[in-house]
Amino acid sequence: MxxxxxxxxxxxxxxxxxxxxxxxxxxxxxxxxxEPLRRWQVDTADLARGRTLMTHYQCGSCHAVPGVPGGAERAPELARFGRRSYIAGQLPNTPETLQRWLLDPPGMVPGTTMPRLGLSERDARDIAGYLLSLQ
Ligand code: HEC
The missing domain is CATH 1.20.5 (Single alpha-helices involved in coiled-coils or other helix-helix interfaces)
Structure with missing residues (x-):
């Protein structure tokens, strides 16, 4: 040929x-x-509230997150987080695990430098929803 x-x-x-x-x-x-990535979305999350909360909790003082003020580089950037396979390099990036991570990072990954920020379960759900919507 x-x-x-x-x-x-x-x-x-x-x-x-x-x-x-x-x-x-x-x-x-x-x-x-x-139907790409539907399974990654937290069905009942209020994404707009999640984004507002990320400003409130100042996630941007450590992370760069699209749509959230700040953009520091002290922690991994969270752009396109919905496409990531892992959280903190080791936890599977599912809605449930992401919410648990947000509620208690050191409880999920001993020794991590991401602090516990005192989120409520609802906060964690809405923030997880917003993060997973970042494609
Ligand atoms: C004081 C700095 C700090 C603040 C504030 C902070 N984080 Fe983090 N975050 C970190 C660090 C450091 C890591 C990396 C942890 C690791 O890999 O062990 C991390 C990791 C993460 C990860 C996993 C990233 C990845 O690449 O796997 C997510 C998701 C995350 N943070 C979300 C948030 C959200 C949402 C907020 C606000 C509610 C927030 N963080 C506030 C420091 C911070």
Missing amino acids: PRAARAALAARLSVPMSAVLLAFGLTGCGPAPD
């Missing part, structure tokens, strides 16, 4: 294949590929 034809064939094959792999990588085995 001539080189140009082979390249064209490879391009035709690799584009859909990588789209499939990407869809699988992002959604795991759960939702259909046309």
